[in-house]
Amino acid sequence: MNALTQPDSPQAALAANGEQLQRARDLLQRTLEFVRQQARPWSGSGLSKASDDPYVISRFGDLQIRIEVAAALHERARQRLQQDQDPAEVAVALAEAAIAVGEALLATGNAEFELTGQRSPQPQALHDPLRWKYQLVGNYRLNGALPQGFRSAV
Template identity: 60%
Template sequence: MNALTQPDALQQARHLLESTLRFVQHSDDPYVISRFGDLQIRIDVAAALLERAEALKGQSPVETQIALTEAQIASAEALIAASNAEFELTGQRTALPPTLDDPLRWKYQIVGNYRLNGVAPRSAV
């Protein structure tokens, strides 16, 4: 995977949202409505963070790596939320891709260590 292409997790989150929408089709239930709103916002945030990372390409390698890590976190979180919503609203669960095998806690640590302590990720040094 090219480091600055759309993460698989974001594509999968979009797919799960679309398939869950097709299953539910229409609802007046405030919980269901807010659930779809939450998912759409999470996906949009992940996409915006990915666009930001792409815009940084060719500039600071450290800032680009941090921005990409932030996009990966948001994409993975959107996918997890979409998967949970799929199960809650349809009773089905699509298998999550192996892109989530990399623990998110390490990605949070990379971003936090850079923002708090100025320590650049090893892959960007």
């Protein structure tokens, strides 16, 4: 990994995760407002409001849980970083948070398109792809392999 494939520091990674988490929360809120105020129910549902559709309700429950899990992992990574824990543990916690945040943002963006017919532009995350974070976390948890190229958090 190099400067093009990872944030400059654990603090920068934490900040980037926080920004994406806030984006997911904002996107969820905008989608909720659209469904409450403008969306029409599926014609075959027999419902008078889209917000009464059990599938729409379930979708919002799923999204809320994903965002809350991402927030909890983000907070755990923040605490590990602040407590100057083992740099490998910090790197793995940051990767776990980034995965959860990225997946929550992706799911929220997909739900926005599905439920509103619109898609908000999302910043590209190619500089720090999640596929490598899954491998980092899995290899550390399964094999005890230290993350390659991680920088000291202390």
